[in-house]
Amino acid sequence: MIETARLTLRLPQIDDWAILEPIWTSDRSRHFGGPFTPEDAWLDFNQLVAGWVLRGHGALTICTKDGAVQGMVLLGHEFGDPDAELGWLLTADAEGHGYASEAAAALLPLCRKIYGADFVSYIAEANTASIRIAERLGAIKDAPHPRRSDDVVTYLYPLKGGSND
Template identity: 35%
Template structure:
């Protein structure tokens, strides 16, 4: 049986996604906020992405976690490690809803997810595939200590690839 961890930070609970998270995630993926992830998406494609993040736990032992503010119990976004045909290497990813933007949730959640991947899963490296127009994600990757890796295989030909290492 696969155990999906519940990770805690000072302000956040990173927990197993639930069906109750689906409507907010669907709305995010159908909105302009998803443009740097290939969206906006149709509902059926948003559903596939939502389920993929859950299914990866069974296949790889990592996947998506919902981000919840522990003080309000509000679902504020998603953090994950993606892998498979869409991602040549394991990739930490993050999405927060517009009301949660600018509060440091993505940084806090991504920091904890990377810690878990490196310390508990013994991963040696991770990469973030980022659209060159997505300056917010580029800044976050850099704040996390990731560095551009021009030699890494790309998810999409135009992607920037930021490498996260254990030392970062």
């Protein structure tokens, strides 16, 4: 569990799914391949949760201090991706409150501990809100994603000093 001034980042629980499912099954997922069928959404959610068992990292549920679920933040390594990814998914009501920025910033130290400089955010170029978050966190635009559509760009989190070498 990770605490910030306004948020608690905790392991996902089965009860979170009812609140999180619309992230995948609605137009909110258009920037990462959706909308998904309920079955495909469930499988993707399970993949993010299973990362903790299989790889030692995965998704955390973003909750406000009153326990209300706002979304997820993750350090994940999806099948076929060349790099581990720092990502975030928010419910519609959570957008615009700074929760994604706060949660991702809180997860950065764990990302560095696990992967050093070898992690990225894959972001659709049309997702300007997520691009702003990644840039605010110090990521720099790198190259198109090697296996996704041309509109998905890699944002690289360099070590302090600006080098990943």
